[in-house]
Amino acid sequence: MDLKLEVVVLPVSDVDRARDFYTEQLGFRLDADFPVHDGYRVVQVTPPGSACSVILGDGVSDARPGSVQGLHLIVSDIEEARRELADRGLDISAPFHDTTGIFHQAGGAGRVAGAHPERASYGSFASFTDPDGNGWVLQEITERLPGR
Template identity: 40%
Template sequence: MNWTLEVVRVPVSDLDRAKEFYGGKCGFTVDLDDEVAPGTRIVQVTPPGSRCSIALVSGLPPLPGTRTMAPGTLHGLQLCVTDIEAAREKLVAAGVAASPVMHMGPGGWEEGKGPAWNSFLGFEDPDGNGWILQEAPTELSER
């Protein structure tokens, strides 16, 4: 049996603002914006090329055995891109406050690209949920 990660819930305080940030500024595809039950709205967005979507939810109580996170408390979600400098340029041009491209060097984080798998940047959504972008090689043989 396969276990696939298909949807990650990101806690936000304003669905319209989050939809504009992820769909408009980050360029994610808006797959769904629907009130699935009275008072319960789901906006689902997908990063370009990803099979995993992001669910932005309002009014949905936690499933038994789970908890609800407060907006701005989700950190460390990581997306991979094949050209981190181009991705940063696109984010910054859209008004996203993205960090410089960094890599892990002998003394810790250093500005600039590193070797394969060692180039990162960070940004936050309007609620403060933190994202990491990592440059991944275009060829699987580079893994």
């Protein structure tokens, strides 16, 4: 049985502001915007090249706006992706890697400035938040582990 992650729901406080952020600043595709009734609106956006979409809206989550952290967008070149997003006006961190070389730790623990010294696949990151504070991480993957 396949189990595919296809939708992530993000809690936001202002649907129009969030929709515009994801479509205009990040370049996500707007798939749907259904204003069903007062208090219930579903907006779906999808990152370029992704099979997983993001749903935001009114009445789609009980979570506090900005409470989702650690969402990852995979890129093939951390420097280029960071530069492109910064050119779009996104407030994004400089590239970083973790002291362990395995994955980044929560918050800023173990964070070392700059991309991974050998540019090891899975080892370089940059981070940003949406207008509500939902946290995203760019992760550079140039060669996938076996079976991926």
